[in-house]
Amino acid sequence: MLSRSTHRGTICLEDAPIISQTVFAGDQFLLRVSAPRCAERAVPGTFAHLTCDPLIPMRRPLSIMRVDAQAGWLEFLYKPIGPGLERLAQRATDDVISVLGPIGRGFTPDPERPVILAVAGGVGIPPVNFLAESLHADRRFKLVILMGSEVPFPFELTARSTVLPGLPDSASMAVAQLEAWGIPSALASKAGFDGCFDGFVPALAREWLEARPADSLGEVQIVSCGPHAMLEATAALAREFDLPCQLAVEEFMACGVGGCAGCIVPLHKPEGIVMKRVCVDGPVFDAAEVFPG
Numbered sequence: 001m002l003s004r005s006t007h008r009g010t011i012c013l014e015d016a017p018i019i020s021q022t023v024f025a026g027d028q029f030l031l032r033v034s035a036p037r038c039a040e041r042a043v044p045g046t047f048a049h050l051t052c053d054p055l056i057p058m059r060r061p062l063s064i065m066r067v068d069a070q071a072g073w074l075e076f077l078y079k080p081i082g083p084g085l086e087r088l089a090q091r092a093t094d095d096v097i098s099v100l101g102p103i104g105r106g107f108t109p110d111p112e113r114p115v116i117l118a119v120a121g122g123v124g125i126p127p128v129n130f131l132a133e134s135l136h137a138d139r140r141f142k143l144v145i146l147m148g149s150e151v152p153f154p155f156e157l158t159a160r161s162t163v164l165p166g167l168p169d170s171a172s173m174a175v176a177q178l179e180a181w182g183i184p185s186a187l188a189s190k191a192g193f194d195g196c197f198d199g200f201v202p203a204l205a206r207e208w209l210e211a212r213p214a215d216s217l218g219e220v221q222i223v224s225c226g227p228h229a230m231l232e233a234t235a236a237l238a239r240e241f242d243l244p245c246q247l248a249v250e251e252f253m254a255c256g257v258g259g260c261a262g263c264i265v266p267l268h269k270p271e272g273i274v275m276k277r278v279c280v281d282g283p284v285f286d287a288a289e290v291f292p293g
C-alpha cells in the first residue's frame with residue numbers, strides 16, 4: 001500500500017517499491033524506486049532519507065541522481081561503507097522501502113555566469129548528474145563536467161566528441177549520456193583507467209581553468225560534490241581563480257529533517273561563525289563559507 005504524508009509542506013514520506021537495483025564494478029549500486037510525490041518535487045542537490053532494511057533503525061541519506069516526474073521514479077547511486085547501505089544492496093525488485101524526501105536546498109546556478117564547471121567525485125557524482133539532466137536543454141547555461149573516481153565509473157563511457165582546451169590527451173573519455181545531452185565531460189582517476197587523466201579531479205579542473213583566457217573567467221561558476229578533501233581542493237581553486245562556487249556537503253545524519261541538530265556545520269559568514277544544519281539549510285552551501293581559506 002502506498003502511504004503518503006507531507007512534512008514541512010514540501011518533504012514527502014512515501015512507501016516506495018523498488019523498480020530495479022543494478023550492481024556495478026567497485027560495489028556500486030544504482031537503485032530506482034517508485035516515489036511519485038518525491039519525484040515531482042526533487043531538484044538537483046536535494047536528497048532523500050531512506051530506510052534500508054527493517055533490521056536497521058536509522059535511515060541513510062542519498063542524493064537524488066535522476067528523476068522522471070511523469071513516470072514517478074527516482075534513482076540513486078550508492079556505495080555501501082557500513083551495515084545500512086549493505087542491507088539496502090540486498091533488497092530486490094518489488095521490496096518496499098520508505099523514502100523521505102526531497103530534502104534540502106539544491107544548487108542555484110547564477111544566470112549571470114553562463115559557464116558551469118561541475119567537479120564531482122565518487123558518490124558525489126549523483127547531484128551533478130541531476131543538474132546536468134535538468135539544465136542540458138536550458139540555453140542560458142553551458143556545462144563542463146569533470147568527474148573523478150577510484151573505482152570504475154558506473155556509466156557507459158565513450159570518446160569525447162568535443163575538444164576541451166587545456167585538458168591533456170590522456171583525458172579522452174566522456175560519459176555517453178552526457179555526450180547525448182550535448183555536455184562535454186572528462187574523467188580523472190589515480191587507478192590507471194583508460195581515457196582518464198592520471199590524478200585527482202580538482203587537478204583536472206585546474207588544467208581547464210588555466211587554459212581559459214583570463215577575461216572569460218567572469219562567465220564561469222563552479223558547482224561541486226564529493227569527498228571532503230575534494231571539496232576543500234575545489235573551494236581553494238575557486239578562491240584562487242576568484243569564482244563563485246557552490247558545494248553539496250555531506251555530514252552524518254540522524255533525523256534528516258532539521259530536528260536533531262546532528263548534522264550541523266560551521267559556516268564562516270561576515271558576521272562570524274554561524275552553525276547550520278546540512279539536511280535542511282544545505283546540503284548546498286557557498287564554498288567560501290564552508291572553507292574560508
Ligand SMILES: Cc1cc2nc3c(=O)[nH]c(=O)nc-3n(C[C@H](O)[C@H](O)[C@H](O)COP(=O)(O)OP(=O)(O)OC[C@H]3O[C@@H](n4cnc5c(N)ncnc54)[C@H](O)[C@@H]3O)c2cc1C
Nearest residue numbers: 061062063077078079080081082083084085123250251252
Ligand atoms: C546529503 C547527503 C547525500 C549523500 N549522498 C550519497 C550518495 O548519493 N551515495 C552514497 O553512496 N552516499 C551518499 N551519502 C553518504 C551516505 O549517506 C553515508 O556515508 C552513509 O552513512 C553510508 O551508510 P552505510 O550504512 O553504508 O554506512 P554507516 O553504517 O552509516 O557507517 C559508515 C561509517 O561512518 C561511521 N559513522 C556512522 N555514523 C557516524 C556518526 N554520526 N559520526 C561519526 N561516524 C559515523 C561508521 O562508524 C562507519 O565507519 C550522502 C550523505 C549525505 C549527508
Ligand code: FES
Nearest residue numbers: 256258260261279
Ligand atoms: S540530521 Fe537532524 S537536524 Fe540534520
